Amino acid sequence: MLIDGKAVASEKKEKLIRDIASLRSETGIVPSMRLISVGGDDSSASYIRSKMRYGKKLGVNVELTELGEKTTEEELGKVISGFSADSSTNGIVIEAPLPPHLDHTGIAQRIDPQKDIDCITEINQGKIALNREYMLPATAQAIRTLIELQEPERGSTVTIINRSPVIGRPLALMLLNRDFTVSVCHSRTHDIPKITRESDFIVVGVGKAGFLTPDHVTGNSIVIDAGINYANGKLTGDADFESIKDKVKAITPVPGGVGPVTTACMFENLLKAARAQMKNFVD
Numbered sequence: 001m002l003i004d005g006k007a008v009a010s011e012k013k014e015k016l017i018r019d020i021a022s023l024r025s026e027t028g029i030v031p032s033m034r035l036i037s038v039g040g041d042d043s044s045a046s047y048i049r050s051k052m053r054y055g056k057k058l059g060v061n062v063e064l065t066e067l068g069e070k071t072t073e074e075e076l077g078k079v080i081s082g083f084s085a086d087s088s089t090n091g092i093v094i095e096a097p098l099p100p101h102l103d104h105t106g107i108a109q110r111i112d113p114q115k116d117i118d119c120i121t122e123i124n125q126g127k128i129a130l131n132r133e134y135m136l137p138a139t140a141q142a143i144r145t146l147i148e149l150q151e152p153e154r155g156s157t158v159t160i161i162n163r164s165p166v167i168g169r170p171l172a173l174m175l176l177n178r179d180f181t182v183s184v185c186h187s188r189t190h191d192i193p194k195i196t197r198e199s200d201f202i203v204v205g206v207g208k209a210g211f212l213t214p215d216h217v218t219g220n221s222i223v224i225d226a227g228i229n230y231a232n233g234k235l236t237g238d239a240d241f242e243s244i245k246d247k248v249k250a251i252t253p254v255p256g257g258v259g260p261v262t263t264a265c266m267f268e269n270l271l272k273a274a275r276a277q278m279k280n281f282v283d
Contacts, residue, residue, distance in 0.1 A: 009260035142261035
């Protein structure tokens with residue numbers, strides 16, 4: 001069975017359109033997202049354009065600030081602090097990757113946590129660990145949404161093959177917060193196929209096309225593929241899709257799985273941020 005991320009994202013989009021229109025009619029507020037790109041990396045350009053198109057369809061403002069490759073941490077920090085202090089900006093996203101001389105983790109702390117719609121500040125990451133979730137990383141949020149839509153039993157097992165601060169680490173905590181039993185695998189983990197075969201859900205996001213093979217799965221496996229790879233000009237995930245799609249219980253395709261839901265989740269975060277900032281202003 002295919003897990004249709006496009007259908008899930010479409011439902012989220014329709015709700016977002018209604019909720020944003022309601023916010024605008026009741027308060028006059030139009031949520032505003034600020035994207036910050038440093039160095040103009042080609043790999044992120046398509047995602048930036050996608051977010052800007054999506055925002056236009058929702059009726060929100062999405063603006064891009066482009067900075068040169070030689071921008072210093074101090075200069076970037078001043079830009080971020082300026083948008084954090086700007087009441088007309090509700091959400092801030094630092095587009096990855098940054099040039100190697102910039103410390104992404106350090107720079108992220110300049111974002112007002114209420115405007116951290118990509119959940120990269122230590123405050124928002126820490127709230128996940130304490131089960132006091134506020135903002136959630138959009139990709140991890142999308143994955144948890146897709147898992148929970150399968151209506152799993154409480155305590156179901158999930159193996160995550162990724163330990164990044166964007167996906168694997170926060171997702172593990174987010175799933176623990178919902179009573180899943182979680183294993184995290186990485187490049188030093190021994191016998192990953194043995195671990196995944198014993199799991200109800202397999203989340204993979206290692207950036208290697210064809211990484212997940214029939215040896216990793218059983219007929220009861222549900223695969224959530226968060227990989228992004230380009231092979232022969234075609235977008236693919238990390239699963240060897242053709243060889244396992246008929247063997248597993250369910251799988252997300254790439255494209256059309258995690259990606260569309262991730263975009264919707266980021267704009268849900270923007271709406272949440274706008275509402276929270278409005279409440280603080282009124283209070």
